[in-house]
Every structure is written in C-alpha cells, then in structure tokens.
Amino acid sequence: MTVQNLPPAVASGIRLAVLDMNGTTVIDGGAAERAIGDALREFGVAGERLEAALVTSRRSAGLDRAEVFDRLFPDDAATARAAFRSFGAAYDAMILSGCIRAVPGAEAAVHMLRDHGVKVCLATGFGRHTQNSVLEALGWMGLADLSLCSEDAGRGRPFPDMVLTAVLALDIEDVRQVLVAGDTTADITSALRAGAGAAVGVLTGAQPAHELRAAGATAVVRSVADLPALLWGREAVAAV
Incomplete structure (x- = not known):
C-alpha cells in the first residue's frame, strides 16, 4: 500500500496524535x-x-x-x-507472561512525531492498571506526552471523550489540530465525533481497510509506523 500524504494544510496543522494501543501501537497475539x-x-x-x-x-x-x-x-x-x-x-x-510486543516501528514513530513538535497520547479501552502493565512491559512509561484510558475520560470509544480529554490536558488550541490513529471503526468514529483533523485507520489490528474507510477514515495505512510519512512524506522523514 502506497502512503498518500494528507493535504498539506492538514498535515502542517497537526499538533497532537492520539494513538490507540492494542492493535495499533502494540500487539498481544490474541x-x-x-x-x-x-x-x-x-x-x-x-x-x-x-x-x-x-x-x-x-x-x-x-x-x-x-x-x-x-x-x-x-x-x-x-x-x-x-x-x-x-x-x-x-x-x-x-x-x-510476555504476550505484549510493540508494533514494528511504533516506538520510532512516536519519537519522530514528538521530534517534529507533535504531542502524543496513547489511548486504550482497557483499564488504567492494564494500560500501565502494558506500558511497563514495553518500557514505554514516559514514551508519550500522555496516556489515557476510558475511565480517565468518562466514556470510551466510540464517544469522543478520550480525544477531547487529551486536547484539554495537552493545551491543544483546536481539535482540527488532532490526528487520531486506530485499527477499529470505533477509533474512527471517536475521532470524527471529536472533530479531529485526521482520522487514520491502520491495518495491524482488528478491521480491514474497507471497513475503516466506510467508517469515514481520512486515510488508511499499513501501520502506525507510516504516520510520519503520511504527514511529511518519506523524503522529509528520511532526512531526519
């Protein structure tokens, strides 16, 4: 799958990436x-x-x-x-017992987003203790600017609460400056309901491209590792 860049006006305006965890940045082998x-x-x-x-x-x-x-x-x-x-x-x-592993390139993508001035929130539908267990297992405590679970926000996906909570917590001026990435239609719906500037589906998890597009995904990429290229192009990323 070729990564098609987001429109320049959208890409240049992104200040926050809200990234789903299971199926998007991490994989648990079922x-x-x-x-x-x-x-x-x-x-x-x-x-x-x-x-x-x-x-x-x-x-x-x-x-x-x-x-x-x-x-x-x-x-x-x-x-x-x-x-x-x-x-x-x-x-x-x-x-x-060791079931969790990172999606290849996910950690590097988070670092690259932050190096480009984009804040990162890792979001999950699991509880806080489980989220912390995953982050600790991967050595990801402190990797992102913020981690959120449903109970932190009030309601989980497909409601917009986690996205909007991240916007408030990280002092983002406009929800259109937010990119949301996830592997389910619930992620896409949550992003659209929040008014995010980009709702990106990834193919490392639960649902196929046609379902993510039908839900209204702005773009669909193979992996969260493709997000920097989606925003700035492969040449810009390679130059970093």
Whole structure:
C-alpha cells in the first residue's frame, strides 16, 4: 500500500496524535480474546453461547472493555462487572507472561512525531492498571506526552471523550489540530465525533481497510509506523 500524504494544510496543522494501543501501537497475539474467553467460562458461559459471545466481543473491537461485558451480560450488571474484573486479572497475568510486543516501528514513530513538535497520547479501552502493565512491559512509561484510558475520560470509544480529554490536558488550541490513529471503526468514529483533523485507520489490528474507510477514515495505512510519512512524506522523514 502506497502512503498518500494528507493535504498539506492538514498535515502542517497537526499538533497532537492520539494513538490507540492494542492493535495499533502494540500487539498481544490474541491474548485479550483468550482472557475474555477465560472470564466468560468462569461465569458459566459455554458451548454455542460462548462462541456467540466471542463473536460479539470481536464485533465490539475498540470499545471500552467494560462496555463489552455490559453487552455480553445485558440483563445482569453485577455479573458484567465481575466478569470484567476477571478478564482484567486474566489479561494482566498474560501481560506478565510476555504476550505484549510493540508494533514494528511504533516506538520510532512516536519519537519522530514528538521530534517534529507533535504531542502524543496513547489511548486504550482497557483499564488504567492494564494500560500501565502494558506500558511497563514495553518500557514505554514516559514514551508519550500522555496516556489515557476510558475511565480517565468518562466514556470510551466510540464517544469522543478520550480525544477531547487529551486536547484539554495537552493545551491543544483546536481539535482540527488532532490526528487520531486506530485499527477499529470505533477509533474512527471517536475521532470524527471529536472533530479531529485526521482520522487514520491502520491495518495491524482488528478491521480491514474497507471497513475503516466506510467508517469515514481520512486515510488508511499499513501501520502506525507510516504516520510520519503520511504527514511529511518519506523524503522529509528520511532526512531526519
């Protein structure tokens, strides 16, 4: 896939990049889905019901994980909360076992964005403890200007809250100065609802290019590693 630059007026105005984590800047080898399955089985979900629940979970990619469990247990809020806690414990154990790795080139892309004067926020639909576990596992504490999870903002994707919280926290003057990148349609919807100047889909995670474009993506790239070239062109990036 050839990286097509954003329009110069958009690219030159970007002051903040809000980057999704799982599927965009990091990959867990399917650990999150396995942890969801473990949590569901713990609460008696099995057989065809389990398979249907996992399909629902996959279709909910990008959403706040607590929201996913609310969807899986729509008539039992207490069980939804308990299953979400079980998921978090199972996933944290998998992180400690070494399931997390960085998307190739993601760390370099963050450094390049910041070297060009673009602030970076790493955002996730997982809880704060899980986010910190991922950042610690990769040695990424302090890599970005800000890290946010859904609970920090009030609501998760597809709501615009995390993007707008980052704008306020990092003193960005105009939401049109924001680029949002993610691997799900929920990321794209969140960006558009916030009024971001660029909503960029990446192909390292949950959803294919045609779904990201149908959701309104400004651009679709193979990887978050392509963001600097999308903004400034490969020649400009190579010269740094």
